Amino acid sequence: MIQFDKEILSNGLTVLVHQDFSSPLVAMNILYKAGARDEHPDKTGFAHLFEHLMFGGSINIPSYDEPLQKAGGDNNAFTSNDFTNYYLTIPANNIETAFWLESDRMLSLAFNEKSLEVQRNVVVEEFKQRYLNQPYGDAWLQLRPLAYKVHPYQWATIGKDISHIENASLDDVKMFFNKYYLPNNAILCLSGAITTNEALALCKKWFQPIAAGKNIQRNIPVEPQQNEKRIKNIESHVPVNALYKAYHCCARNDADFYATDILTDVLSRGKSSRLYTKLVKEQKLFSNLNMYMLGEIDKSMVVADGKINPGITHQEAEDALTFECNTLIKQSVEMQELQKIKQQVEAGIIFGEMGIANKALNLCYYEMLGNAADVNQQAQKYLDVTTDMLMQTAKQIFNENNASTLYYHAIQS
């Protein structure tokens, strides 16, 4: 249970406050509703490149990190397909430095060529380090465009192609900022050793003067229903054969989100899950195998990825995986197994609420989805899932015409 207060400032900025005086720190989390799905197909990777530029100095403050570190603070950020999130923690008595820094970069960035040039290079190295220079690092660059033909989830946050980053201009960057980095497109949460009154007073002082911008109209194309099995073979210098299989599933706010999540838990949560006990331990088809839901805002994916043991064909491995998925359509999950998952979910939620930074992120995330108060309804929504709902949902998802599969074939170098 996370208690919080909420207020929307006159410029549209949503403010959430969670008081926790068991910590000597305060966490400030700012979520901007701008992710890779908001990018133009010819300028992908922008939301993420932009995240880097947010550390290159703002209109009145040449350096972001130094003053924060001087105040004993630390920070980081991440970009997803749906949003970009910035968070910091700082000793409570220096919290005003966080307001000063974050409000200035919401106001405007410094936008200089040198910072853009350097961050373009850093992101290109990140692209290489994470996506190109790792075995299977390109899996998401391959899988997303196989599964999505029109929706922007067809590219990963790093972008479709390295050239989009290399060619990013200062004007492109400014346009992105002016469109999305607005108080009325952001959610701010303070969590930790701060009272609601103090937090709101500081918000009004530092953030309220920032002018609201035009409300964002999103016209994100809807992915049509997939009606054919899609496969792609990749011959690559990977050490062992592998497969990645993606099924389309519901959107985050759809009613069957919770049933979908429990399905992937039945299959793949913990060492007693079906895929691990049957396909990894008993049948020894995979050396590891995971299945999870991405849980994105728009219609998302359930993905299985596994490394196949020597002497096992892709077909044998995939057939066994499909068999386990199909069992969920044909046979009801036992009550004991469902209860196990629900108790795992309960523990996961309680452990996940440890620490002021996690609580601040959770509140912002649920506010983005529609209502921060829903963070406290999650456990109940999982408890409400029935075995019938699981069968219904499994039937919609586990269908070969709804699947896209990558087969990695290891070539010996």
Next chain:
Amino acid sequence: MNRTIQPQLKTIEQIKIIEAEKMLLDNGIPLYQIHAGTQELIKIEIIFPAGDLHQPIGVIASATAHLIDDGTSKYTSAQIAERFDFYGASIETGNDYHECTITLYVLNKYLEPCLQLLAEIITEAAYPVTEIESFVQRQKQNLIVNNEKVDYVARKQFKQALFGNHPYGATPELADFDALTRSDILKLHSSNYQWQSATIVAAGFITPSIIQTINKYLGAFTSNTTPIVQPDAAFKTIAIPKPQQQYFKKENAIQAAIRIGCLMVNRNHTDFKTLMVLNTAFGGYFGSRLMRNIREDKGYTYGINASLVSNLNAGNLVIATEVGQEVLADALEQIYFEMDRITNEPLPDMELDLVKQYMQGAFLRSLDGPFALAQRFRTLLSNNLSYAYYYQYLEVLQNVTPGQLLAMAQKYFNKQNMVQVVAGG
């Protein structure tokens, strides 16, 4: 309101660390408890002296730790997993050079059934042959994947170059897994997983009834009479490696992984705390000299850092990064340039102030919540240190001068002593 001026900074108030309290269970095992946090959950670590230094060869210590929850005479691995999963609990097992740790994460309300099972598993671990085989196969597959990563290759070769034949220099080889036998595992389990040598650390929402439960299930055991295997006395000393430069070719690599470092004093040496400040300024945080030069100014890398690694018998410095293959030569040059700079010029006061403030904040963050507090305590426990160590560290963070840091740099950051390993295309 003037947005160009930073709000008045306040110094971090007196830091008070929530300390672990020691008590003895009925059978004399020490239990250290840390009561903190607001949620009714708990983490229990059970520690045995069964690290890599206690094994005759290969991967016995890690197999013994990893496979401990994979079967007893009564339960199969799957039944055990099912039981813990049913209560939403999780078990982590692992080892380092000196110790193995079995960790239980559980909601308070399910502690009793989980702890009962855990105690039974540790005592009765059967190490079924099929589980060992499956472990070996999975670990070999992982190793084959890791061997393709320049980052892994550089890390492995660097350890080897620095520590030679000492266990600190070893990383698992495929052959070690092939050589693993059940009797090796059983032998280490029976000698070094004895309750008389166990230490328990419990952190979270601790109540008297939690303590009672721990005592009920862990305080009743007596030990067998097998002598505990102690590490070879020769492992106490570490030979100083020759300065060297090695290159490992990895076809098709588009980035090169760099490791540079040397042996160093460890946490038990009086210089260590001051060295921590020096190392942070050099490469230990986002605003460090290495990051500013090689990432923020040149854009050669996604990240670079320098760390001080402290083990019981030795410490070492390691600088780690991955850079574009085409900028490798200059990246190396810049790393040594920064090493020269920090040994030749005192840190400007402004820069040092920033580092000190940052490190005090980081220390405060490292005390946030029961699990973090437990981690801080483990560091003390493993190194036979008391909480005075952290209070002295805080004093150093407040008082250290540029002159002291320069002396440290000249004493320890010597370019001529460095071991350099690169794995790349």
